[in-house]
Amino acid sequence: MLELKNISYVVEDEKEIIKDVSLSISEGFIAITGPNGGGKSTLAKIIAGIIKPTSGQILFDGQDITDMSVTDRAKLGISYAFQTPVKFKGITVKDLLSLAAGKNTTVAESCNILSEVGLCARDYINREVNASLSGGELKRIEIAMIIARSTKLSIFDEPEAGIDLWSFNSLIKVFEKMHEKINGSILIISHQERILNIADQIIVISEGKVKQTGTKEEVWPDLMAEGTCSVLAQKVG
Amino acid sequence: MDTISKNLLAEIADIHEIPEGAYNIRANGKLQSRNTTANIDIVTKTDKPGIDIIIAPGTKNESVHIPVIISESGLTDLVYNDFFIGEGADVVIVAGCGIHNCGDQESGHDGIHTFHVGKNAKVKYIEKHYGEADGSGGNIMNPTTIVEMDEDSYLEMETTQIKGIDSTNRVTKGRLADRATFIVKEKIMTHGTQYASTDFDVQLDGVDSSTNVISRSVARGKSKQKFLAAISGNNKCAGHSECDAILMDDAIVTAIPQLTAANVDASLVHEAAIGKIAGEQLIKLMTLGLTEEEAEEEIVNGFLK
Ligand SMILES: Nc1ncnc2c1ncn2[C@@H]1O[C@H](COP(=O)(O)OP(=O)(O)O)[C@@H](O)[C@H]1O
Ligand SMILES: [Mg+2]
Numbered sequence: 001m002l003e004l005k006n007i008s009y010v011v012e013d014e015k016e017i018i019k020d021v022s023l024s025i026s027e028g029f030i031a032i033t034g035p036n037g038g039g040k041s042t043l044a045k046i047i048a049g050i051i052k053p054t055s056g057q058i059l060f061d062g063q064d065i066t067d068m069s070v071t072d073r074a075k076l077g078i079s080y081a082f083q084t085p086v087k088f089k090g091i092t093v094k095d096l097l098s099l100a101a102g103k104n105t106t107v108a109e110s111c112n113i114l115s116e117v118g119l120c121a122r123d124y125i126n127r128e129v130n131a132s133l134s135g136g137e138l139k140r141i142e143i144a145m146i147i148a149r150s151t152k153l154s155i156f157d158e159p160e161a162g163i164d165l166w167s168f169n170s171l172i173k174v175f176e177k178m179h180e181k182i183n184g185s186i187l188i189i190s191h192q193e194r195i196l197n198i199a200d201q202i203i204v205i206s207e208g209k210v211k212q213t214g215t216k217e218e219v220w221p222d223l224m225a226e227g228t229c230s231v232l233a234q235k236v237g
Numbered sequence: 238m239d240t241i242s243k244n245l246l247a248e249i250a251d252i253h254e255i256p257e258g259a260y261n262i263r264a265n266g267k268l269q270s271r272n273t274t275a276n277i278d279i280v281t282k283t284d285k286p287g288i289d290i291i292i293a294p295g296t297k298n299e300s301v302h303i304p305v306i307i308s309e310s311g312l313t314d315l316v317y318n319d320f321f322i323g324e325g326a327d328v329v330i331v332a333g334c335g336i337h338n339c340g341d342q343e344s345g346h347d348g349i350h351t352f353h354v355g356k357n358a359k360v361k362y363i364e365k366h367y368g369e370a371d372g373s374g375g376n377i378m379n380p381t382t383i384v385e386m387d388e389d390s391y392l393e394m395e396t397t398q399i400k401g402i403d404s405t406n407r408v409t410k411g412r413l414a415d416r417a418t419f420i421v422k423e424k425i426m427t428h429g430t431q432y433a434s435t436d437f438d439v440q441l442d443g444v445d446s447s448t449n450v451i452s453r454s455v456a457r458g459k460s461k462q463k464f465l466a467a468i469s470g471n472n473k474c475a476g477h478s479e480c481d482a483i484l485m486d487d488a489i490v491t492a493i494p495q496l497t498a499a500n501v502d503a504s505l506v507h508e509a510a511i512g513k514i515a516g517e518q519l520i521k522l523m524t525l526g527l528t529e530e531e532a533e534e535e536i537v538n539g540f541l542k
Contacts, residue, residue: 048524070523070524071526071527071529075526079524082521086517089453089481089539090539090542091539099527
């Protein structure tokens with residue numbers, strides 16, 4: 001489905017943020033984990049086309065998308081829920097859901113999507129997506145947009161941030177339901193064991209490189225033993 | 238009424254048929270039609286062009302529409318409209334000017350609107366300026382609004398000018414008595430070589446009087462905008478002004494705050510933010526499948542909504 005071949009990303013001062021990453025992502029749940037600053041978000045932005053890699057190639061369903069714009073990749077079926085949601089002025093939740101769905105979503109449709117992410121639709125549908133919303137609310141609206149799009153590849157960047165324990169189960173349900181519907185890949189960047197638990201494949205990114213990839217059983221012991229991610233250990237402990 | 242006039246009316250006053258309640262429609266410098274109600278009288282001035290709109294004390298849930306439309310090229314119209322809003326009234330006033338200039342001469346409308354807002358009265362004043370041109374003539378509008386507010390009165394002014402007006406110089410002056418509140422929400426979009434200047438001067442004379450002047454604007458092309466907000470706190474009062482502008486292409490926006498506090502309990506604040514569309518907003522919408530141009534359009538429309 002998605003293939004990264006020798007992707008590198010170098011910024012000024014020759015700092016290499018992504019170092020020769022090659023990955024093959026199949027259908028199903030894929031979790032990306034690893035320490036903060038390891039390059040996870042950078043990799044997600046490279047897949048979405050927001051960042052152009054310095055070298056390497058990206059294939060999506062066999063098609064070379066390396067030089068394709070953000071818009072064209074979105075149209076091909078790549079969605080990306082940002083780690084830090086963007087705020088607007090005057091644009092409402094319903095506006096964003098309509099843009100995401102590529103059509104004027106009805107109130108009923110918007111309500112269904114919002115309740116999936118645990119927001120009471122009536123209170124939110126006409127709210128502006130601005131700083132008056134809390135971090136957790138913005139994060140859920142970010143996820144709702146990806147649901148509205150329902151594309152073949154959906155990337156979620158730390159979706160659990162700002163989401164409380166109750167909605168955590170619902171979040172996993174969102175992913176499971178989406179998986180049923182799209183029959184594609186759901187790529188989740190996360191530190192949460194419960195998300196790693198549902199993954200068919202876990203990729204550990206550290207210092208810009210793929211440190212390990214495998215099933216939970218294969219990856220977990222090493223993650224714990226090496227304490228690669230203290231955040232992870234804390235949350236589990 | 239012809240189609241051009243009907244379109245102009247729909248644009249500026251959301252009027253599709255004859256409005257409900259009191260109205261006065263002025264077309265090409267002449268009275269076109271008028272309706273008064275038991276509580277709202279409209280009288281033609283005898284000393285100068287214009288009308289007096291007299292709203293009886295205690296009038297509730299009524300509206301007045303006073304649109305002006307110009308569809309003849311080369312016509313410059315000047316009117317004086319005086320509103321007398323009785324004590325305790327609660328009304329909506331919709332004014333607006335639409336110009337359709339199909340010729341190559343300048344057309345213009347200079348309206349001077351004066352509001353005398355009685356004690357405890359509550360007014361929502363909606364004003365929309367709109368221009369169309371098929372020819373090369375310019376559309377010019379210079380609206381002046383003067384607001385005199387008695388004790389405990391409230392006036393909210395919503396003013397919109399989206400494209401079409403080549404040159405505008407808006408002057409708004411307010412004088413507030415005790416506990417009066419004056420809110421202004423201005424929306425402006427200029428393009429091409431248009432020029433828009435808005436000039437607010439609010440005198441907070443009364444104790445606990447307050448004002449909030451908010452301007453949102455988009456400047457595109459080679460257009461220029463100037464926003465001047467002068468607020469004087471002459472008593473224990475609260476004043477806030479805000480200019481939030483999106484700058485595109487080669488446009489120029491100037492924001493000038495002018496706060497004068499003449500009382501230690503006057504609390505006056507000005508905020509101004511001028512800048513291009515945030516890159517992350519464009520990128521977010523592009524990840525939803527919009528092109529950069531479509532994303533820009535959505536952001537601008539939302540901002541001015
Ligand atoms: N444009 C840039 N210039 C310099 N450093 C950058 C740039 N973008 C990201 N980085 C750095 O690259 C590293 C990886 O960042 P990021 O991908 O956000 O990590 P993660 O999502 O795994 O926490 C961090 O050290 C970050 O500071
Ligand atoms: Mg990150």
